Amino acid sequence: MEGFVNVAAHLEEIDLYMPHFVFYRRGIRSPGIGVFGEYIGVEHNSKVTDCYCTACHERYEDDINSPKHYKHKKFGYCTHCRAPVEYRQMNYGRSTYYYTKNFAVFEGAGDRMHIECIKVSQKFEDEENELQPVLDWHTVTRYELEPGRATQYRLVWERPGYKWKPKKGKAIEPNFTLGCFGYGDRSYTLINHEAVSHSFLKYLFKDVENLPSLYIEWLCRYAEHHQLEYLMHGGLYQVAEQYVTKNLHGIRLNWRSNDLKKIVRLHKVEIEYLAKDDGLWYRDYIHWRKNTFEGKTPAETIKYYSKFRSSERYIKEVQEITNLTTKKIMDYTLKRRNSEGPAFFLICWRDYLRDCIELKYDMQSESVIMPKDLFTLHERTQHILEGIRDAHMNDELQKSDIKRKDLECVDMELGLALYLPRTVKDIAREGAELSHCVGGYADRHAKGKLTIMFLRTLRHPGKPYYTMEISNDLEIVQCRGYRNNLAHNPKPDTIIEFERRYTEYLAVVKENRRKAKEKEARKKRQQTKAKTKAKVKAA
Ligand SMILES: [Zn+2]
Known part of the structure; x- marks a missing residue:
């Protein structure tokens, strides 16, 4: 396995992707001392800068840019080779400058392609005068692709050392992560990629500008099944992608065939239909065809x-409610739906059917489950059910109201009256007329969890004016008028005064209720006492 891919031959291309530096120092040149001449560190007087570029490996004096141009860790260009570089002070230690990058190096032609995935590191020797970094690399994984087969190799320990062994299962994307922790480091740069265009893999991404992610996995799948190309060029790119990314969710493609129709198990018209969206709905369509209709x-x-x-x-x-066939349901929907479309109709139909069950209609009768005018009938069932629900809520309301009649009061002086809603519908109407959200409290009011009260002027007792919420420990929670008093209608003084007086009134109610409760308890105690006495006597 040695010499799988000659990485050293591609180091020059790899080096282009590594970061480069220009190391600089300022001073006055004193010729004749040392190899490059000695610089005397009189920084503020210097006119030239001593530079070394790691891209072109040149040592030169920059007398074009002023020495002030150079700043530590600033990005710029080498004046000699114009390569983009980072400026770094020459006198600083370089041993901490360490950089790694992942590469996939291609080599091969015709029916064979080798890919070597390597992690390259760039570092400086500890030696202080060494200005040129060293590139080092190690192989993460290897691939060997040939028509019908894609083999991935991994390094396995086997006495007396490590060996490259074919990986079991399908070849997958390289993972450059060192150790077992952290997120997968899966990005890589392609080196000597032209090799692909001289090999059997050349047609897959011909004329494609941006290669997809999981590129190596694409190539592996393509090597295994050259028909992948038919999917791509037959309008089903998305199916190819879902296959490569293992997103077909149990749908198996038939690779034994060379006929696109047989590979994807679709008829010609079906391929034409799905190709409109590059095959994006292929999976959905197959499931529909299999499970629905x-x-x-x-x-x-x-x-x-x-x-x-x-x-x-x-x-x-x-279907669960009616036991009708899927086709019958769809045909009925297409016949009766309105402009809102089939989904809207089906939702209405389902709700109507649920109403029918609640109303105990005959669910065997076709005229019930498939009515001629579904929308009108649905309105009717809802109306009936609403009435039933309201009646039920009003029963609850009356039970609750017996205990809270004492909350009602009239203030003749302010000309205001506060009373309980008579029905649940009244609360909804109040909310609608005053444009606030009291309607949503109807249910809790009926159950006695809180109390909603209407505040009216004595002059117009029928006209919604203010609405109050009283908590069960007898405090005013809110008192709101039209649009929650946000429509340039601040609360009038009479209302504020009423709230003050009513708070006092509530304290009285509270005291009265407490006394009544005590009285009740006393009565009970006396009764039990009397009973036990009677029992004792009888004994
Ligand atoms: Zn340069």
């Missing part, structure tokens, strides 16, 4: 799929 012809399947693809769930829900 397959017509007598592919055209029929497509017709229903295109109209009901997003309504599968509602079809199933209607």
